[in-house]
Each structure stands twice: as C-alpha cells, then as structure tokens.
Amino acid sequence: MGIQLARRMDILKASDVRELLKVTQRPEVISFAGGLPAPEFFPGERLAAIAREILSEDGARALQYSTTEGHAPLRRQIAARLNALSDTRFTADQILVTAGSQQGLDLMGKLFLDEGDEVLCESPTYLSVIGSWNVFRPRWVEVPTDDDGMDIAALEQRLDGCRRPKLVYVVPNFQNPSGRTWSLDRRRRFMEVIDRRGIPVIEDNPYGELRFEGEALPALKAFDRRGLVVSLGTFSKIFCPGLRLAWLAAEPPLYEKTVILKQGTDLHTSTLSQMMVSLYMERHDLDEDVRRITTVYRERRDAMLAALEAEMPGEVRVTRPAGGLFLWAELPEGVDARELLGRCVARDVAFVPGEAFFPNGGHRNTMRLNFSNMPPERIAAGIRRIAGALAELREQAPCGAAAGFVRDESAAQGAGKP
Amino acid sequence: MGIQLARRMDILKASDVRELLKVTQRPEVISFAGGLPAPEFFPGERLAAIAREILSEDGARALQYSTTEGHAPLRRQIAARLNALSDTRFTADQILVTAGSQQGLDLMGKLFLDEGDEVLCESPTYLSVIGSWNVFRPRWVEVPTDDDGMDIAALEQRLDGCRRPKLVYVVPNFQNPSGRTWSLDRRRRFMEVIDRRGIPVIEDNPYGELRFEGEALPALKAFDRRGLVVSLGTFSKIFCPGLRLAWLAAEPPLYEKTVILKQGTDLHTSTLSQMMVSLYMERHDLDEDVRRITTVYRERRDAMLAALEAEMPGEVRVTRPAGGLFLWAELPEGVDARELLGRCVARDVAFVPGEAFFPNGGHRNTMRLNFSNMPPERIAAGIRRIAGALAELREQAPCGAAAGFVRDESAAQGAGKP
Numbered sequence: 001m002g003i004q005l006a007r008r009m010d011i012l013k014a015s016d017v018r019e020l021l022k023v024t025q026r027p028e029v030i031s032f033a034g035g036l037p038a039p040e041f042f043p044g045e046r047l048a049a050i051a052r053e054i055l056s057e058d059g060a061r062a063l064q065y066s067t068t069e070g071h072a073p074l075r076r077q078i079a080a081r082l083n084a085l086s087d088t089r090f091t092a093d094q095i096l097v098t099a100g101s102q103q104g105l106d107l108m109g110k111l112f113l114d115e116g117d118e119v120l121c122e123s124p125t126y127l128s129v130i131g132s133w134n135v136f137r138p139r140w141v142e143v144p145t146d147d148d149g150m151d152i153a154a155l156e157q158r159l160d161g162c163r164r165p166k167l168v169y170v171v172p173n174f175q176n177p178s179g180r181t182w183s184l185d186r187r188r189r190f191m192e193v194i195d196r197r198g199i200p201v202i203e204d205n206p207y208g209e210l211r212f213e214g215e216a217l218p219a220l221k222a223f224d225r226r227g228l229v230v231s232l233g234t235f236s237k238i239f240c241p242g243l244r245l246a247w248l249a250a251e252p253p254l255y256e257k258t259v260i261l262k263q264g265t266d267l268h269t270s271t272l273s274q275m276m277v278s279l280y281m282e283r284h285d286l287d288e289d290v291r292r293i294t295t296v297y298r299e300r301r302d303a304m305l306a307a308l309e310a311e312m313p314g315e316v317r318v319t320r321p322a323g324g325l326f327l328w329a330e331l332p333e334g335v336d337a338r339e340l341l342g343r344c345v346a347r348d349v350a351f352v353p354g355e356a357f358f359p360n361g362g363h364r365n366t367m368r369l370n371f372s373n374m375p376p377e378r379i380a381a382g383i384r385r386i387a388g389a390l391a392e393l394r395e396q397a398p399c400g401a402a403a404g405f406v407r408d409e410s411a412a413q414g415a416g417k418p
Numbered sequence: 419m420g421i422q423l424a425r426r427m428d429i430l431k432a433s434d435v436r437e438l439l440k441v442t443q444r445p446e447v448i449s450f451a452g453g454l455p456a457p458e459f460f461p462g463e464r465l466a467a468i469a470r471e472i473l474s475e476d477g478a479r480a481l482q483y484s485t486t487e488g489h490a491p492l493r494r495q496i497a498a499r500l501n502a503l504s505d506t507r508f509t510a511d512q513i514l515v516t517a518g519s520q521q522g523l524d525l526m527g528k529l530f531l532d533e534g535d536e537v538l539c540e541s542p543t544y545l546s547v548i549g550s551w552n553v554f555r556p557r558w559v560e561v562p563t564d565d566d567g568m569d570i571a572a573l574e575q576r577l578d579g580c581r582r583p584k585l586v587y588v589v590p591n592f593q594n595p596s597g598r599t600w601s602l603d604r605r606r607r608f609m610e611v612i613d614r615r616g617i618p619v620i621e622d623n624p625y626g627e628l629r630f631e632g633e634a635l636p637a638l639k640a641f642d643r644r645g646l647v648v649s650l651g652t653f654s655k656i657f658c659p660g661l662r663l664a665w666l667a668a669e670p671p672l673y674e675k676t677v678i679l680k681q682g683t684d685l686h687t688s689t690l691s692q693m694m695v696s697l698y699m700e701r702h703d704l705d706e707d708v709r710r711i712t713t714v715y716r717e718r719r720d721a722m723l724a725a726l727e728a729e730m731p732g733e734v735r736v737t738r739p740a741g742g743l744f745l746w747a748e749l750p751e752g753v754d755a756r757e758l759l760g761r762c763v764a765r766d767v768a769f770v771p772g773e774a775f776f777p778n779g780g781h782r783n784t785m786r787l788n789f790s791n792m793p794p795e796r797i798a799a800g801i802r803r804i805a806g807a808l809a810e811l812r813e814q815a816p817c818g819a820a821a822g823f824v825r826d827e828s829a830a831q832g833a834g835k836p
Contacts (some may be wrong), residue, residue, distance in 0.1 A: 039479075048474040063460040114426075198421070266521040
C-alpha cells in the first residue's frame, strides 16, 4: 500500500515462534514457554480491600494525572527495599517508577543508542531487550558466559574490537534465559573493567529476590564508583505483573534525562497502581510473600531437574539455577529446537527455542524452560512428553542429516532476530 | 562525566517554563496552566466497588500478564463507541489499548519517523507531540491554521517543499492549544489532499466528546479510503487520566506493526485498569458522565470568556472554543508571555506561554489558558490578576523596548523546543 515506515521497522517482524506458541493459551497445554509468575499467590483479596479504600477515600488523587517520577511514598519504599537487598545507596529521588521493566529498557535505548552503536550483552541474553533495542538499530556484541557469569577476558577483547561501545546489558541474578548467577569475583572484575573504560551498564534484576539457596550477592551497582550503572527492578516477579509496575534507579545526570524521556513516552505510570502497591507494602509483609513464592518455585525447579535427569538422554546438558524462573538446556549437537517445538506442540507441551535469545542467531540446539507456572506433576508429565518428542525426532533422523536437525548453522545467523 | 548519550538527547532539555510552572502545585495558585480534568467528577465510589469486585472474583486474571493488544471486551467497547461518535467503521481487532495517548504518539513516532523526515502539523500544535517525536529527530513543518482548521492551500505548498513528508499530525476537535475545531468542508478538503498524496495522518482526538454547542462532525478517518489515518483517543479527558488508558485505532498493516512496537515498549497496559474501565462502561452510562462534565466545562469556558472580555485590553485576541479544555490568547505584539508569566506567578496565577506550542519557536506574544480545572469565581479572579500583571508590564515598558517585550524574535527560533 506504499506507506513509508521508519527504517527501523525493517527488522521488526512477528516471530514464527510466537505464532507457534499461541497454542500455549489452551488450558490442556503444559507450557514451559512463558515467564509467568504463579497466579495462585497474587493477593487478590488484600488488593481488593486496598483498591476500595484508596478509591473511596483518595479517589481524586488516585485517578488524576500525577508526576512523571512516580508516587513519592512508593519511591521511598522502593529505595529502602532496593538498598537493603542489593547493597546499594540510592535515594528516593533517584527512583523512577516505570510501566514494567520493559519500559525501563525502552527508555535506556532512547537515552543511549544511535544507529550502529555497539551493545554488549551476555550470550544468550534476555529476549525482550533484543526486541526493545532493535528499534534503535544497534549492533549486538555477544560476550560468552559460563556458570560464573560473563567471561571477563572475552569482554575486554570484544570491547577492544568495538567502534562505539555504548552500553552493556546484563542480568547477573538467575538470568533469563540461562538461570545462571554471577559469582562475587566475576562481579568485581566486571566492574573494574567498566570503571576503567567508563561504559554505562544496565543491570536488570527482575529475579534477584527469588533465591532458593545460597547467599544474596551485592549488585554490580554496589561496586559502581562513577555512576555508570543503571538498575532496573520490578514488582512483576515478586508481586503482580498485571499492574505493570517497575522501577529504574540511576544517578544524575542520567536520571533527569530519563525522566524527560519518560514524560514524552507516557507522561507517568498509573497512579492507582502505584498507590495500591505502596499501601500494600505499608500494610503487609512483601518479604513474607516473596518467601512463600520462593518455596514453591524451588519445589518446581527440583521437580523439573529431577524429571530432566530421569527422562532426557545423557547428552542433554541443563543448568541448575539457584533461583528465578528459568533453566536452560543444550540438546545434542544437530538437534533443532524449533523442529522439536513443532513436535512438542502436537503433544500439548511447549518451551522457547534458544536461538531467540542470541541477538545474532545460531545455537539452534538450545531451549529455555520455565518452571514457575506449573505444579510438579504437570512439570514431570511435560518433560516426559518433550523427551518422547526428542526421541522420535532423533529416531527419524539418526545421522543428523534429515529434517529436524540443523543442516546449516550459518543459515540461522543474521542480525536482530527478536 | 563523559558518558556518551544518543544524539537525540541534544535537544531534550528540561524547560524553564516547566520550572516556573512547578509553583502551580501550591493550592493558593490559580492555575490555567495544566490540562487537568476536574477531579470532582471522577467516579471514585463506583470504581471502588468495581475494583473490589474484579480483584476479589477475578484477581488471578486482573493481576497477571495479558495480551499486548488489550483486554478483549474493552477493545470491543472502544470500537463501538468510537464508531458511533466519529462516523468510523473500526472493528475491535483494529483497537490497541495504550498507556495514555502519549504512548500512542510515541508508538507512531517509532513506526514512522527517521531522522530528518518531515512532520507537518498545525501551527500552533500540541506541546507533547513535539517532545515525544523530537526523540526521532524529525523536521517540523508548521502549517498555518485559522478558525476553520488547517489552511489547505498552505498545506499543499508545504508538502511541495518537503523532501520526505512522513506524517501529518492534527487535532481537529477543540485543539490543544487553540481550542479551534475544523469545519466539515476543511476536513473533506484535507482528506482529498491526503488521499491524493498518500501521506499517513495521526488524528488525535482527546477532546471531541466535550462539545458545548453545535453538532459533532465526522472524524477525518470517516473520509479515509486508503487506510492512511491512525486515530488516537483517550479516557483521560472523558473519564480518569490517572488510570492511563487510551487507544489507537489503525488498519492493517499499520496496526500489526504498532502492536510489535508496543510489545517492545511496555508489553501491555495495566490489566486491572482495563478491566475496571470495561466493567464501568458495562455497568454505568459513560455518556451521561460526559454530559455532566461538559455542562460544567461550558460554564467555566463562559466564565473565562466573560472575564477576558471584562478585564483584558481590547488588543488581546482570544479564541472562542465550542468545546474542550483550552482557549488561546494573542497578546499585543511585542509582549513576551514568558515575562508575563513571571509576573503572574508572583501573583499566584499561571498559564502556559504559547511559544512552547510552535515546534520551530516564535510567537512569544501568545498564551494558552485552561478553563476546565477551576470554578468560575476563581477563573474570574485569575483573569483579573493576569490583566493586572499585563497592565503593569506594559506600563513599565511602554515602547516595547524594555524587559518583558520581545526584542529579538529570531532568538526564539530554533528547532525542537518541547
């Protein structure tokens, strides 16, 4: 029809995986594909009372425009909680309330990225940061990671090869998709590099509170001497995602500029949602809620690890997350997880093929499994079905040469698959 | 501190006017500066009951992630209402629920604008579209308007001079800031030009329902044969702005691409807010609410027009809006509305200097007055104070040569003042 769009729209397409995953909305499907928190823990009744109280007694404020920065009491509560949990020293006036962390990512893309700028990230990295920032047409530079976090030597080497490295994006706790957590030593060494090179870091920490074992580690921000780290956090994984409430914490001058961008993006986040969460935190013990969720997610992780151990062939390697919502599996070389997903969907079970988490593509034999949203029995049943589909796939193509096996890895390369 | 930001950040600055207007939050200030709806009409009690019901009975859904497009019943309600009021034929699957119309603007900027593209707009135009789209570094081309709307000959001439005209942005009903409404004839002729040239139009209609007199006119979209018009509408002015709920209506392929952009921007709009407004519209008569608001705003407009007539010198020209929230005043040549604002703030009264509504600057002798948020007595008192400040300013600088009078119009020019 000849309407001319912005050039950035070239690479934004609806993904075929997303189409496949639409079936996961059918109740009979056991879905390990989403990142949905378990809804049985949403405090619906408590929030019903709180919403009623706010709207009856303070409706004119709850329903009116408010400031871009956010509801002042909530900003104080977020700062206090963040500092206690992450060993940081943010003040309330460095907290910007956002409409989910996804908005925090959008704002950071706007703040930092020109076309062709390099963004460094873990390999694999969070799927939705790729979609969010591809709008700004950066070049993605993936840095290898292992079970202790980003490979620091590789980071330095990649930085040396960059023309305009503008940002580093990392998820140091229970990463999505890998489930991995950075060691203390790796955090320190990473921040030494950052400090020396003066490159801004987006530290995204949606899962840090969902720790099943071991001790909490300080945030990267705790080692930041130059105001280079911007911290993103959210209520979506520790409370309720549907309220779309998250925060961004940054020091001047980044903070003020981000506020101006947020004003142009959506003026401010829902006043009612902000007042509800603030009053909830005043009245109830959010930490207690988090402990309850964590206990259940731990059982579910254990159920998934046990099922993988029992059902999957020995060549399948999986991570063992100490928290969060996801684990990561590497299938035998040559197995294409998309083809496996096709067969799994026919068996009413789903996951996300791993390639989507690599901004430059490839790694087609990997997959992400979410364990937070299904009870243990269904987890066991689902893994059994995936193992069955995998066995079938390998049987039909035993030499890795037939359909379902990756014939040409390079065909999967190419910038910017969201 | 040496952190390198995106180039787009060069032109985004906190405005000095915004700083001046911070005083308007003091309760003793009579502010004509905001665009705030009157909070006494927010249905706090009704929404309290509705929120309680939704959260008690359907909390797992209201608090969980939901689809990017929006809550299905709400999309159906919006389509039906929009078509009835604007003479359009949108289907529910062409409605995208957004976090305020501001987000609709952001998404349209992302969809269409590359650096250097031309955006055509009314002169003056909506302040916040300038801030929103300057992020994408377009060139603003202002088209003169009169009391019947955009000057069509001037539009054609401006289009002929453009290299890459990508978008036309217009507010045909009770425009912000001018209060003007396009005539039927002007709408038709505008759409003939658009149809012939194939240029997308963003038709922003936040105020259309707030009509005080005369008959509603069909939307530009009603004359759109090629799917070129994207319609923006909002609950902020007819219901409650604090819920941040608005919509964007577009035909394929623009719709699908906008959904992908929204997904990268904030995933989806608050599920609870959407369910609340949907249930409210099911249970209550929103049209009745709108009639009530409109009656009051009409009285306030009349009060403001009467006060302006009584208090202001004859050279001050004002528009006479048939609806909406704003009117527009042109002060005598040479008077600088910023300087006047400084004096007004000292007298506890405020407005927005008009220059901010011209993307290329200038027109420093203009001002926007909001009449929706103050009762008639305070409106009268406020206008009296402004008239007093104006008299004082003119007395002290009688020849237009001293402080407060525009000495060098060209100094105010320059692209992209938000």
